Amino acid sequence: MKRMVIVGTQWGDEGKGKITDYLAQRADLVVRYQGGNNAGHTVVFNGKKYSLHLLPSGILSPKIENVMANGMVINPKAFAEELAKVDDFNLHISDRAHVVLPYHQELDKAYELSKGSDKIGTTHKGIGPTYTDKASRLGMRISSFVHPTRFKEKLYELIEIKNRELTLFGYPLLDFKSIYDEYQSYAKLMAPYVTDTSLYLNQAIEKDQKILFEGAQGVMLCLDHGTYPFVTSSSPTASSVPLNTGVAPWLIDGAIGVTKAYTTRVGSGPMPSEIHDALADQIRITGNEFGTTTGRPRRIGWLDTVILRHTRRVSGLSYLAVTLLDVLTGIDELKIAVSYDFNGETIDRIPADIEDFMDCKPNYITVKGWHEDITNVKSYDDLPQNTKNYLDKISELVGVPIGMFSVGPDREQTIMVKEIF
Missing domain, CATH: 3.90.170.10 (Adenylosuccinate Synthetase, subunit A, domain 3)
Structure with a gap:
């Protein structure tokens, strides 16, 4: 086989x-x-x-x-941290994979805590909320993430939406600029590996x-x-x-x-x-x-x-x-x-x-x-x-x-x- x-x-x-x-x-x-x-x-x-x-x-x-x-x-x-630990490698990343962003992690915690004793036991890594956004057509694909202008525009729109959701849970609002400034460096790191896998x-x-x-x-x-x-x-x-x-x-x-x-x-x-x-x-x-x-x-x-x-x-x-x-x-x-x-x-x-x-x-x-x-x-x-x-x-x-x-x-x-x- x-x-x-x-x-x-x-x-x-x-x-x-x-x-x-x-x-x-x-x-x-x-x-x-x-x-x-x-x-x-x-x-x-x-x-x-x-x-x-x-x-x-x-x-x-x-x-x-x-x-x-x-x-x-x-x-x-997490990708950047993990990649720094390996030396000689060959890697290809799908342009259709979806991106986990800081608001996904915050919402993961909020959803889990709201369940009380019925909690699932998630790792609070934001995985479920990211797949939820994918199904709801609110997700960000890698293709947009590594694009020099689309990432900024799309991130601004999404944080506006997600901050409203975080407010319902009593969570503090996320700052667009600080997230953008940090994550654009990850986008540049990831970009050379992105392709139609x-x-x-x-x-x-x-x-x-x-x-x-x-x-x-x-x-x-x-x-x-x-x-x-x-x-x-x-x-x-x-x-x-x-x-x-x-x-x-x-x-x-x-x-x-x-x-x-x-x-x-x-x-x-x-x-x-x-x-x-x-x-x-x-x-x-x-x-x-x-x-x-x-x-x-x-x-x-x-x-x-x-x-x-x-x-x-x-x-x-x-x-x-x-x-x-x-x-x-x-x-x-x-x-x-x-x-x-x-x-x-x-x-x-x-x-x-x-x-x-x-x-x-x-x-x-x-x-x-x-x-x-x-x-x-x-x-x-x-x-x-x-x-x-x-x-x-x-x-x-x-x-x-x-x-x-x-x-x-x-x-x-x-x-x-x-x-x-």
């Missing part, structure tokens, strides 16, 4: 950046297709940690062309180049197919890639579903397989389960294959990539959620209504764990038998073959089971 999507199968933080970084060494292009800097990828190579929030995971390899596609919303200030990608496909598409978050945070309203403001599914990049659906060859060997979630919302005991603390500390963007401790749960099958259905998965397998070392018994009890019925689906989903209780099977150190294995055959059994059971329950797995944070601790890209 030459055009592959990397999909998070859970609530994000599955290790997509690591898998993308590994496969990117075989790619010509890496494309980020949605989201903004409300999510983060952590990539470790040669003992050095890189935290990426906007830039595609291939940005660390000078030979790779990187694309920020039209489905993204881009915070220019749909045209660029289709030209790359005509040349038969290898392309990896990566998103932010996971399928369970999809605006349409996730645990609404506890979701993000775009779709991280593989099926959203054509719209978010300007590439025809039939030109995508397949998708790798990245899943942790267990389940995590940041923020509010249902999580049927969540655990709260000392074992949850052990997994959180061993797996360093704290948000890349926020630093918030992640909620911990057993692997939930109802969720993985849901992801397979609504997004499409060709292979699974199982990450953080080493974190489960030393646990005598591992549970896997295989179905839910809901209103006295056993179901294999996720209810659309959030209250119904919160009433679902997981049904588990138990498999034996392992105590051997697996951080230095180089192949599937090197794994202890119980670890192989765990991977095989996941594949059987989800109905998707294991394509790769990882046993540590470093790029070299990623093992291919099948040649898939």
Whole structure:
């Protein structure tokens, strides 16, 4: 497969950046297709940690062309800060992507605080309000942002509108001049990289180049197919890639579903397989389960294959990539959620209504764990038998073959089971 999507199968933080970084060494292009800097990828190579929030995971390899596609919303200030941390790179930014501006962040806070105890748990990065403006036709595209005169005119109009909205929440008014003076410098920085990325990608496909598409978050945070309203403001599914990049659906060859060997979630919302005991603390500390963007401790749960099958259905998965397998070392018994009890019925689906989903209780099977150190294995055959059994059971329950797995944070601790890209 030459055009592959990397999909998070859970609530994000599955290790997509690591898998993308590994496969990117075989790619010509890496494309980020949605989201903004409300999510983060952590990539470790040669003992050095890189935290990426906007830039595609291939940005660390000078030979790779990187694309920020039209489905993204881009915070220019965050972009400038992140770009300053990388040296030799190739980057292309869609002229149709939308711009996150300071009033989006203020409105994000205002909307969230107004919900009280029903808050979603956003990162206050302004992502939702930016997508809202996009849908309301009040957004600013990158093409306008980098234009020497249109940016000033459009920004003035938008701040007039948004200040009226901020007044309703009792927030202070934003000053046009200070925002313009700061952000025009970001526009000049960004301008050389801006292009029609749909045209660029289709030209790359005509040349038969290898392309990896990566998103932010996971399928369970999809605006349409996730645990609404506890979701993000775009779709991280593989099926959203054509719209978010300007590439025809039939030109995508397949998708790798990245899943942790267990389940995590940041923020509010249902999580049927969540655990709260000392074992949850052990997994959180061993797996360093704290948000890349926020630093918030992640909620911990057993692997939930109802969720993985849901992801397979609504997004499409060709292979699974199982990450953080080493974190489960030393646990005598591992549970896997295989179905839910809901209103006295056993179901294999996720209810659309959030209250119904919160009433679902997981049904588990138990498999034996392992105590051997697996951080230095180089192949599937090197794994202890119980670890192989765990991977095989996941594949059987989800109905998707294991394509790769990882046993540590470093790029070299990623093992291919099948040649898939």
